[in-house]
Amino acid sequence: RGERVIVVGAGRLGQLIARTLALTDRELSVVARSERPRSLLTAQGIHAVTANELDPGSADLVVECTGNPQGFELARALVRPGGTLVLKSTYAGKLTVDASMLVVDEITLVGSRCGPFAPALDLLRSGHLEVEDLIAARYPLSSGVEAFDRAASPGTLKVLLEMSSD
Numbered sequence: 001r002g003e004r005v006i007v008v009g010a011g012r013l014g015q016l017i018a019r020t021l022a023l024t025d026r027e028l029s030v031v032a033r034s035e036r037p038r039s040l041l042t043a044q045g046i047h048a049v050t051a052n053e054l055d056p057g058s059a060d061l062v063v064e065c066t067g068n069p070q071g072f073e074l075a076r077a078l079v080r081p082g083g084t085l086v087l088k089s090t091y092a093g094k095l096t097v098d099a100s101m102l103v104v105d106e107i108t109l110v111g112s113r114c115g116p117f118a119p120a121l122d123l124l125r126s127g128h129l130e131v132e133d134l135i136a137a138r139y140p141l142s143s144g145v146e147a148f149d150r151a152a153s154p155g156t157l158k159v160l161l162e163m164s165s166d
Contacts, residue, residue, distance in 0.1 A: 002026070004058060008075045009065030010037035010048065012134070012157050013088060017063055019129055020120075022046050026061075029054065031074065036155060040133055054078055063088050069095055081105040088112050134158045 003026045007018045010032035018030045018041060029047045031054070032038040041048040057080045064075035067089030076098075079085045085107055102109060123129040134157045139147035141163050151159040 003060040005029075005061045005063070006031065006054065006059040006075075006078050007063045007065060008051075008071050008078070009067075009089070010034075010041060011065065014063075014065035015040060015134055015157065016129075016131070017065060017088060018046050019044055019131070020123065021063075023123075023128060034155070043133065044130060057081065059083060061086065065089055067091055072097070076101070076107075079105075079107055081107070084108040084110060086110045086112050131158075135160055138162055140164055 005021055005026045005028050007014050007021065007028070007030040010018070010030050014030060014032075015037065018028065021028050022044065029049050030041050031051050032041060032048045033050070038048040051074055056077045059078045059080060061084045062075045062079040063086045064071055065088050066072070068091070071089070072087070072091075072095055075085055082105070087110070090113075101107075120129075124131065136156045136159055137147070137150050138160045139150070139162070141161050144161055147159050147161050150156060
């Protein structure tokens with residue numbers, strides 16, 4: 001309770017994590033570079049910011065969702081001494097880390113790939129977690145190739161393939 005939490009990254013993963021954390025009693029900010037993700041967060045009542053609006057060492061918990069070295073560096077800079085840094089992304093290639101700074105500042109580093117599915121599904125089913133606005137497009141299963149092309153385009157959050165109800 002009352003922890004200051006920052007999510008770095010407002011893409012697909014960052015949006016879901018931020019929306020879930022917003023259901024808790026924490027002071028939450030999300031670093032979003034682009035206007036569209038910022039507007040989605042703001043519409044959900046979530047404080048969206050740019051990186052330069054935050055003070056280094058100001059968060060108890062930082063969740064890194066960008067999957068790139070710059071996002072990691074920002075996340076590391078934002079977590080306070082004795083705080084926790086959660087790596088929620090997978091990284092393509094290698095990530096270089098100044099381990100001595102993690103040790104000196106006594107940062108707890110947590111890797112997190114998947115969480116418990118049952119509570120997540122319960123949140124979705126109950127309507128407590130709003131996700132409809134994250135869907136960019138819906139395609140019939142027969143248009144799978146087009147759906148994958150759309151999903152690969154920059155800025156697209158979610159694309160659904162749907163089976164026909166016939």
